[in-house]
Every structure is written in C-alpha cells, then in structure tokens.
Amino acid sequence: MYQHSAPAELKNFFITPTRTLLLVFSPASSARQTGGKPEQNELIELWPTGTVRRRQQIPTHLHPIWVDPQGTIYLAQFRNINETQSVPQPHLTEKRLENVLYRLDSDGVLTDVPLWFEKNPFHDPTHYHFISNQMVYDPKHGLFWFLGKTELFAWHPQHGIVFNLAASGFPASSLSALYQLFIDHTGAIWLGTQNGFLLLTVERNHFQRYFYSLDEDKVQPKFSTRGMAKMGNWLWINVDGGRMMNLQTGQIRTVEFEGYAPVIQGHDHRIWTILPDSLLQIDPSTRAIRTFPLNSSQASTSYCWSLWQDQGHNFWMGFDEGLAYFNLKQKRTYSFTGYNQYRELAKNRVNGFFPDASANGIWVAASSGLYLLDTLRGITARFSS
Known part of the structure; x- marks a missing residue:
C-alpha cells in the first residue's frame, strides 16, 4: 500500500515490463506554483511491494508512454490550446520533428528524441498546430504511433516512418477526425474516429522495392x-x-x-x-x-x-x-x-x-x-x- 504524502491529483499511472508501477501526480490547487512559472508534476516509481524505487519532478505536459527493460522512461508531450508551456513547443522541419518525444534516463536526465523521416508525413507542415496530439508505444512491433486530428503514422528509431495512413491508400480524407488509439495484446491497432472504429494489423514487410522513388516528380512510369x-x-x-x-x-x-x-x-x-x-x-x-x-x-x-x-x-x-x-x-x-x-x-x-x-x-x-x-x-x- 502506498499513500502520497502531500495533497495531489493522480494524473497517470503505468505498469512497466519489470512490474513496477509509475505514478504521475499533479500538485493540488493550493500547492501549485505561482508567479507565471510552469508547474511540475511528480513522477514516482513503486516496487511491487509498494516501496518507492525513485521519484522525480517532470514537466506537466509530459506523460509516460513506455518504459524499456533498462528502466528508461519515454514520455510524450500532450498540450491543449492556450496552456502555459512547461517544455518547448514541438518544432517541425522538413526531415524531423522535435520536442514531442522525450527520454528520461535512470540517472534523471531528460532529453529530446527527434523523430526523423525521409518524407514529411504532415499534410500541411507549415501551418500544423500540435494541439491534443497523442503518442502511443507499440511494444509488440517496437513502434511509436503519432496520432493527430488527421494524421496517423508509426515511427521506428532505426527505420523512421514505417506506416503512414495518408500514404497507405486508405481514403483518410473521408474521416472527419481521429480521436483515440489503442493497441491490444495481439498488436492490433484500434483507431477511434468520428466516423467509427478502424482496425489495423501491422506485419513486417518482407519485400524490398527497387527502381522506386518517393519523389513523385522522379517516378518513371x-x-x-x-x-x-x-x-x-x-x-x-x-x-x-x-x-x-x-x-x-x-x-x-x-x-x-x-x-x-x-x-x-x-x-x-x-x-x-x-x-x-x-x-x-x-x-x-x-x-x-x-x-x-x-x-x-x-x-x-x-x-x-x-x-x-x-x-x-x-x-x-x-x-x-x-x-x-x-x-x-x-x-x-x-x-x-x-x-x-x-x-x-x-x-x-x-x-x-x-x-x-x-x-x-x-x-x-x-x-x-x-x-x-x-x-x-x-x-x-x-x-x-
């Protein structure tokens, strides 16, 4: 049994592969910082016995999505409009996306994990607003899934983007909005939209393409x-x-x-x-x-x-x-x-x-x-x- 020592609101919890429990607490209203400074949440990791393994302050806009077997915690930024930022806003360039995914090492060092890609997956990169986006980790396939209102893609640290809904041939434009992403124990991807649910299965591509270019202007018919x-x-x-x-x-x-x-x-x-x-x-x-x-x-x-x-x-x-x-x-x-x-x-x-x-x-x-x-x-x- 664990009892938090100060007034706080439980914001998130996560069970790690080593069966420890991650808890994220937000300070109670009376305990929040003033003076315009972004508040911090408290991350606590508990052993199965209920004793504290580690505790650390983390930015309020970061939420744990995965813990690897070595104890490294991966956190994704989630923010609503008009909120004071506790971390830098996401920064999108032609070949990479920064300040969306973070890594918290066991020694307490928090670092950005840039998402790199050969072809930009965002339909309108210049005017895209990273509001209410989600990231979900897929442990079966080792993928980080990014979900926006109209974007869905899977990113791998070594291979980059391995799936992009907009480039898959699926008529994504017929979907009004993408809302929620859930990965079940089989590795199947459940996508909640305003039009209903989509079910995606992810399998390794055993084929290689030759004489192929991602640049449509260079494709030879x-x-x-x-x-x-x-x-x-x-x-x-x-x-x-x-x-x-x-x-x-x-x-x-x-x-x-x-x-x-x-x-x-x-x-x-x-x-x-x-x-x-x-x-x-x-x-x-x-x-x-x-x-x-x-x-x-x-x-x-x-x-x-x-x-x-x-x-x-x-x-x-x-x-x-x-x-x-x-x-x-x-x-x-x-x-x-x-x-x-x-x-x-x-x-x-x-x-x-x-x-x-x-x-x-x-x-x-x-x-x-x-x-x-x-x-x-x-x-x-x-x-x-």
Missing part, C-alpha cells in the same frame, strides 16, 4: 518488369531497357535497347531476350549484344510474351497468337504446327513455359487454358475452367 534472370550476384531485369542489378551492393548497370520482353538465362550462361524482329544474346560481363534475325512475319506482327530454351537448339517463343521456335544451329524461325486438336491455341496468347519432368512435358500457360507440350509430338493435353 515505364518501370514495369517483363522478365528477370539471376546470374550469380547479378539480377537481369527487362524494364524500359536491359538492366543488371547487383543484389549485394545495389549497383546498377544498363544495356541500351528498347523493348519490354521476356528474358532467360541460356545454357551458354548468356542472357537471352527478344525484340520484335530479333533474338538477342547478351554477354553479362561485357554487355555486348549479338543479334539473331527472326525473319518471321509472326514475330514482327505479334508481341512475344514468353521465352524458353529446350535441351536442343531451339528457343521457344509465346506470342499474342500461338507459338514459334527459333533453331539456333540453323539460325531459322519455324512456325509451330503441332497444335493437333487444340487449334484454338494458335489464336491465343501464350504467357509462359514451365518444364515438368513428372508430366513428361512443358506446361504452356495461355489465355485459353493450360496446355501440355511435347516438343516432338506437339500439344498433347489441355486443362481449362
């Missing part, structure tokens, strides 16, 4: 990927041309040619891709290009969506309408004629080739169904919904 092939530490990507990216260093190399086309690694350990009138062999070490003319009306008038090399000398090509193959030894293109009873494939797009030894053939994915190809007997089966 032609970065759709048509083909990829991995060679050692290098990944070849066909986007608006050929590009090689080192997966360890992030280094980018380019090969100048136009075309969005499939790409494969050939049996010769070269990159193979296709243009409307040619098959290209690219040496990944020198980026030298060797051209093999297709001399095919089908190749020149129909887009190639897929490419595959069999165990012989043939490169198989899937077009908007059917199949063809290029014999590398003869340097000649042949139109495929082995459709057998599945003639509709000749008029449908071929999206991919997938060898399957257990099926004794190659699965051909097309817009008209899934087919099984035997390179000697032709199309032997079709599966479609």
Whole structure:
C-alpha cells in the first residue's frame, strides 16, 4: 500500500515490463506554483511491494508512454490550446520533428528524441498546430504511433516512418477526425474516429522495392518488369531497357535497347531476350549484344510474351497468337504446327513455359487454358475452367 504524502491529483499511472508501477501526480490547487512559472508534476516509481524505487519532478505536459527493460522512461508531450508551456513547443522541419518525444534516463536526465523521416508525413507542415496530439508505444512491433486530428503514422528509431495512413491508400480524407488509439495484446491497432472504429494489423514487410522513388516528380512510369534472370550476384531485369542489378551492393548497370520482353538465362550462361524482329544474346560481363534475325512475319506482327530454351537448339517463343521456335544451329524461325486438336491455341496468347519432368512435358500457360507440350509430338493435353 502506498499513500502520497502531500495533497495531489493522480494524473497517470503505468505498469512497466519489470512490474513496477509509475505514478504521475499533479500538485493540488493550493500547492501549485505561482508567479507565471510552469508547474511540475511528480513522477514516482513503486516496487511491487509498494516501496518507492525513485521519484522525480517532470514537466506537466509530459506523460509516460513506455518504459524499456533498462528502466528508461519515454514520455510524450500532450498540450491543449492556450496552456502555459512547461517544455518547448514541438518544432517541425522538413526531415524531423522535435520536442514531442522525450527520454528520461535512470540517472534523471531528460532529453529530446527527434523523430526523423525521409518524407514529411504532415499534410500541411507549415501551418500544423500540435494541439491534443497523442503518442502511443507499440511494444509488440517496437513502434511509436503519432496520432493527430488527421494524421496517423508509426515511427521506428532505426527505420523512421514505417506506416503512414495518408500514404497507405486508405481514403483518410473521408474521416472527419481521429480521436483515440489503442493497441491490444495481439498488436492490433484500434483507431477511434468520428466516423467509427478502424482496425489495423501491422506485419513486417518482407519485400524490398527497387527502381522506386518517393519523389513523385522522379517516378518513371515505364518501370514495369517483363522478365528477370539471376546470374550469380547479378539480377537481369527487362524494364524500359536491359538492366543488371547487383543484389549485394545495389549497383546498377544498363544495356541500351528498347523493348519490354521476356528474358532467360541460356545454357551458354548468356542472357537471352527478344525484340520484335530479333533474338538477342547478351554477354553479362561485357554487355555486348549479338543479334539473331527472326525473319518471321509472326514475330514482327505479334508481341512475344514468353521465352524458353529446350535441351536442343531451339528457343521457344509465346506470342499474342500461338507459338514459334527459333533453331539456333540453323539460325531459322519455324512456325509451330503441332497444335493437333487444340487449334484454338494458335489464336491465343501464350504467357509462359514451365518444364515438368513428372508430366513428361512443358506446361504452356495461355489465355485459353493450360496446355501440355511435347516438343516432338506437339500439344498433347489441355486443362481449362
């Protein structure tokens, strides 16, 4: 049992990971400071037995939101309009926000923890007023959540902003106001708004983005990927041309040619891709290009969506309408004629080739169904919904 020695109002309490109890007391009206000086609250930490572990004066506008296992207390600033400030007002610049989150070390030193970010999460940074904002700590994910009237974002000390409601695609403008944030024991985020409740789940992003820019003015719309092939530490990507990216260093190399086309690694350990009138062999070490003319009306008038090399000398090509193959030894293109009873494939797009030894053939994915190809007997089966 703990009894406070002086008249005071209990403003806040918090149970720490080590099962101690944090209490924040505000002086009673008769005990408050006068003369225009900001008053101080008293922070007291109690052991489970009720004995005092530590006590300290803290600014009235700071409220505990988290205590780490080492005993460091994190406090967030909360203020209403026209209040005398006990700490500096929040200061927002293009890349950081100061005087909102604080750290109180076990030795009693109070320091500001700036929130840094690559892109400013505030819709109107110049005119934003930090009135009645909240911060909540998410121990499951190690995130500090900032909640304003129209802003919600999660900040990580090492990674910066990892979630921003305004940038998530959710129609945040349809919400009149954001009021309360609660994190349950599962780590789910409950957001109270004037329009009702939102439930958010936070999961680690296992994906990395390449050829991506946060600056909308620098975004290139032609970065759709048509083909990829991995060679050692290098990944070849066909986007608006050929590009090689080192997966360890992030280094980018380019090969100048136009075309969005499939790409494969050939049996010769070269990159193979296709243009409307040619098959290209690219040496990944020198980026030298060797051209093999297709001399095919089908190749020149129909887009190639897929490419595959069999165990012989043939490169198989899937077009908007059917199949063809290029014999590398003869340097000649042949139109495929082995459709057998599945003639509709000749008029449908071929999206991919997938060898399957257990099926004794190659699965051909097309817009008209899934087919099984035997390179000697032709199309032997079709599966479609």
